[in-house]
Amino acid sequence: MAKTHLSCPCGEAITGTDEDDLVEQAQKHLSEAHPGREYDREMILFMAY
Numbered sequence: 001m002a003k004t005h006l007s008c009p010c011g012e013a014i015t016g017t018d019e020d021d022l023v024e025q026a027q028k029h030l031s032e033a034h035p036g037r038e039y040d041r042e043m044i045l046f047m048a049y
Helices: 019-033 041-047
Strands: 005-007 013-015
Touching: 005 019, 013 019, 019 041
Parallel strands: none
Antiparallel strands: 005 013
Protein backbone atom coordinates (compact mmCIF):
# COMPACT_ATOMS: atom_id res chain seq x y z
CA MET A 1 0.00 0.00 0.00
CA ALA A 2 1.35 3.39 -1.00
CA LYS A 3 2.17 5.92 1.67
CA THR A 4 0.49 9.23 0.84
CA HIS A 5 0.39 11.14 4.15
CA LEU A 6 3.02 12.74 6.34
CA SER A 7 2.71 14.83 9.48
CA CYS A 8 5.55 17.30 9.82
CA PRO A 9 6.64 17.92 13.41
CA CYS A 10 5.68 21.59 12.88
CA GLY A 11 2.06 20.50 12.57
CA GLU A 12 1.72 20.69 8.79
CA ALA A 13 -0.19 17.79 7.22
CA ILE A 14 1.28 16.83 3.85
CA THR A 15 -0.54 14.63 1.36
CA GLY A 16 0.32 13.32 -2.06
CA THR A 17 -1.48 11.45 -4.81
CA ASP A 18 1.20 8.74 -4.63
CA GLU A 19 4.61 8.23 -3.01
CA ASP A 20 6.44 10.24 -5.67
CA ASP A 21 4.07 13.18 -5.21
CA LEU A 22 4.29 12.92 -1.43
CA VAL A 23 8.09 13.08 -1.54
CA GLU A 24 7.89 16.10 -3.86
CA GLN A 25 5.34 17.86 -1.61
CA ALA A 26 7.36 17.11 1.53
CA GLN A 27 10.59 18.42 -0.02
CA LYS A 28 8.74 21.56 -1.17
CA HIS A 29 7.39 22.10 2.36
CA LEU A 30 10.86 21.62 3.84
CA SER A 31 12.47 24.15 1.49
CA GLU A 32 9.75 26.74 2.18
CA ALA A 33 9.12 26.24 5.90
CA HIS A 34 12.39 24.73 7.13
CA PRO A 35 15.29 26.04 4.99
CA GLY A 36 18.47 24.05 5.49
CA ARG A 37 16.68 20.83 6.41
CA GLU A 38 16.76 18.19 3.75
CA TYR A 39 15.43 14.67 3.80
CA ASP A 40 15.83 12.11 1.04
CA ARG A 41 13.06 9.91 -0.34
CA GLU A 42 13.84 7.02 2.01
CA MET A 43 13.67 9.21 5.12
CA ILE A 44 10.41 10.86 4.00
CA LEU A 45 8.73 7.54 3.24
CA PHE A 46 9.95 6.14 6.58
CA MET A 47 7.98 8.87 8.36
CA ALA A 48 4.98 8.66 6.03
CA TYR A 49 1.83 6.60 6.41
